[in-house]
Every structure is written in structure tokens, then in C-alpha cells.
Amino acid sequence: MSRVSFSDIKKMYGDVLAVEDVNIEIKDGEFVSLLGPSGSGKSTVLRMIAGLEDISSGEIKIGDRVINDIHPRDRGIAMVFQNYALYPHMTVRDNLSYGLKLTTDLSKDEVSSRVENAAEMLGIDDHLEKKPAGLSGGQQQRVATGRAIVREPEVFLMDEPLSNLDAKLKMHMRTELQRIHDELETTTVYVTHDQEEAMTMSDRIVILAEGHIQQIGTPDEIYNRPANLFVADFIGSPAMNFFDVRLEGAALVSEDFEYPLSKSTAETVRDSTTTSELTLGIRPEDLNIVDSPGERTIEVTVDVVEPVGSDNYIYAEVAGEEVTVRVPADVKPTVGETISMQFSEDDIHLFDTGTEQNVFAGTEHMASHVAESVS
Ligand code: ADP
Numbered sequence: 001m002s003r004v005s006f007s008d009i010k011k012m013y014g015d016v017l018a019v020e021d022v023n024i025e026i027k028d029g030e031f032v033s034l035l036g037p038s039g040s041g042k043s044t045v046l047r048m049i050a051g052l053e054d055i056s057s058g059e060i061k062i063g064d065r066v067i068n069d070i071h072p073r074d075r076g077i078a079m080v081f082q083n084y085a086l087y088p089h090m091t092v093r094d095n096l097s098y099g100l101k102l103t104t105d106l107s108k109d110e111v112s113s114r115v116e117n118a119a120e121m122l123g124i125d126d127h128l129e130k131k132p133a134g135l136s137g138g139q140q141q142r143v144a145t146g147r148a149i150v151r152e153p154e155v156f157l158m159d160e161p162l163s164n165l166d167a168k169l170k171m172h173m174r175t176e177l178q179r180i181h182d183e184l185e186t187t188t189v190y191v192t193h194d195q196e197e198a199m200t201m202s203d204r205i206v207i208l209a210e211g212h213i214q215q216i217g218t219p220d221e222i223y224n225r226p227a228n229l230f231v232a233d234f235i236g237s238p239a240m241n242f243f244d245v246r247l248e249g250a251a252l253v254s255e256d257f258e259y260p261l262s263k264s265t266a267e268t269v270r271d272s273t274t275t276s277e278l279t280l281g282i283r284p285e286d287l288n289i290v291d292s293p294g295e296r297t298i299e300v301t302v303d304v305v306e307p308v309g310s311d312n313y314i315y316a317e318v319a320g321e322e323v324t325v326r327v328p329a330d331v332k333p334t335v336g337e338t339i340s341m342q343f344s345e346d347d348i349h350l351f352d353t354g355t356e357q358n359v360f361a362g363t364e365h366m367a368s369h370v371a372e373s374v375s
Helices: 042-050 092-103 108-122 137-149 167-184 195-201 219-224 229-234 263-272 363-374
Strands: 004-013 016-026 031-035 057-062 077-080 155-159 187-192 204-209 212-217 241-248 251-253 258-260 277-282 288-290 297-307 311-318 321-328 338-342 349-352 358-361
Touching: 004 042, 016 042, 016 212, 031 042, 031 195, 042 057, 042 077, 042 155, 042 187, 077 137, 092 108, 092 137, 108 137, 108 167, 137 167, 167 195, 187 195, 195 219, 204 219, 204 229, 212 219, 212 229, 229 241, 229 277, 229 349, 241 263, 241 321, 263 358, 288 321, 297 321, 311 338
Parallel strands: 031 187, 031 204, 077 155, 155 187
Antiparallel strands: 004 016, 004 057, 204 212, 241 251, 241 277, 251 258, 277 349, 288 338, 297 311, 297 338, 311 321, 349 358
16 A cells, blocks of 8 residues: 655656646545546556656655656556456466566465455456456456456556446446455555546546646535536536626626625625626536526526436526526426526535636535535
8 A cells, every 4th residue: 555646747748748737645545536538638647657658747656656767567556457458368367367477476375365365355256267258348347457456556556447347337346346445445546537436436536627637626525616617517417507697796697687695605705706707506406496486596498308217307498508407306397388496505606707716615515525524
């Protein structure tokens, strides 16, 4: 187990800037996901830890050791790839032991014992004599994970390890990997573009966009206190709703509605930004349908009602903008109907429209943020 720290990491591929200003402190035993859209720089960061890419500038440490110039084999890392990269002509047992035999001087008995322990932990001990072609996708994934486990590394590096699995198996393997992490407590850096994976598995998430870190936080912080518009939009499904508003007196005024804020909230907002041009963000589950229009309601026209089992997603329109509302399954407005929506000041997020930075998050979010950091 070891901590991993990044100071001012930058990576250029020729003239192409891949990542810049990467500063992260990953604690001993922590499970940290690198999350972002395709091309945001996640794999580059992981591959620099692994030694598969040179570091253009800055320093990466594992424990107290700067690893920039250390041979990949001597870094104390083990990597699990998306495509498993198993040797097709070898049995599972040989796939698991091959790397150890090649790169360590462990005794035969020690190698067998590690292989058998890992196979048992992963529930593939009955398949040790089979070839990869005779295994299901989930079992192949387990062999790939087992190959990393037998190395007993200081750090696991995982690059989209579940992306080739179907939805059900993916969910199952998510819990498997969490169980393994709980058992081994090995520091893990996990690359994914799947927010659900990152949200359910990680102690903390690093969100990347266009080679820059947008936010580092626990899943709760990222969801409830997104640092900027990118994170607010990227995390959450369906995505957060956004409205262009102006702060006028103590009210948020848009083309289509006016929303009075409490005096204290208006003051807090004014203190944290110089602009009155704001973007109001509200998550679909924080919008409530009410019977009749009134103060603090927004009138919207229903476009689509999409049942998803436990809930309905309502896609509606206000002043040409789409709004998504998440309601219980028994609430089913008619398409074309005008409905009134209400939301609490405690649930709003406000962003400076120019800088895109968060300038206010309602007390609901503050409360859960505090609860998380205390626990
Ligand atoms: P992600 O893993 O988030 O999809 P990558 O780390 O693969 O992102 O890529 C980050 C950026 O670096 C992208 O702009 C990508 O096109 C560029 N890039 C990645 N690998 C190379 C390479 N070998 N040569 C040139 N550019 C690359």
C-alpha cells in the first residue's frame, strides 16, 4: 500500500497538450477514479503512473519515491486493462503465474500459493486448468484482475476494466472489485468514463475535462457541490437543468419566471460574485409538480413522459428551453398539458455565467456535504 502524489504534471504528445496542472494526493489505501469524457486525459494520467508514457514535466511519487525515471517493472504497480490481454494459448493458472515467474525470483511454492489464493478470492479456482477461450467475459475479467492481485503491488491501476461487460455483469463486477478493495486495501487508481461506476466505487473522484482537473471530491461532494458548470452538467442522470437568470434585488429573474430568494441567500450570492448574470441549476429530482401556479412556480409544457419503472422522467419546455423533471411513477401528466413546478431554495445551485464557477449551493447540499466530511 502506498500513497500516490502528482505535482504539477504536464504531458505533451509532440505539440498536443494532453494534460496540465495535475496536482493530486491519493492516500494510502484510497480508491480514486479518474472520470471524464473521451480525450480528457484520464488514460494519459494512468499511463504516466504505469511508466507507459514519459512525463513531460512535474513529479509523480509512489510513497516517498519519485518514480519519473524508475523502470515500470520496479514501480510497485500492477495494471488491469480494458481488453484483459490474456495469453490465449496458456491456461488460467499459467496466465496468473507467468508475470511472477518472469519478473520475480519467488519460489515455485510461493507462486502457486499466490495464484491459488487469488483464484479463490475471485471465485475462479475451478477454472485454473482452462484456456481463456473457454471462459465467459466475466471470468476473463477476473483472470485479468487476478494477474494484478498476485503481484501484490503497492498500487493497482485499472483502465476501464469493466467496459467490455454487459450491464448486469458490470454491476456485479463493480461490487466484486469493491469487495476485493475492502479486503486488500491496496491503493487503486481507476479510469472510467462511466459516472455511475465512479460514483458507486470511489472514495474520491477526480473529474477531468480537456486535460485539466475540474474537481476532486467524494462522490457526495461532486454530486451536491459541483465546482463548476462542467461538473454540474456531467454528473447526474438525467442531467441537471440550467436556466439563464439575472440577480435583481433579491430575485432571480429569467425571461420566463421570477424566483424570489431569501434576503440572506441573495446577500451570500452577491458576496461571492461580482456579476449578476447567473446560471441557475436544479436537479430533476428537486423539481416538484404542484396543483396550481403561485409564487415560486414555473409553468412548463409537457413534451414527453418517459416511464423508467420506479419513476417517470418528464421532459417539458419553458421559454424554448428543455426541462427534465423526475417524479414518482404514479404522477403522469398528459403530453401538451401545462404544469406548475416548484423548487426549494435549499436545492438550487448558482453559477457565475462568465467564469462558470459555482457561487452558491443551497443548504440541502451544504448539509449533506458537512455530513459526509464529518463521517
Ligand atoms: P482519455 O483517456 O480521457 O480518453 P487520453 O489520455 O487518451 O484521454 O487523451 C488525452 C489527449 O491526448 C487527447 O487529446 C488525445 O487525442 C491525446 N493523445 C493521447 N494519446 C496520444 C498519442 N499517443 N499521440 C498523440 N496524442 C495523443
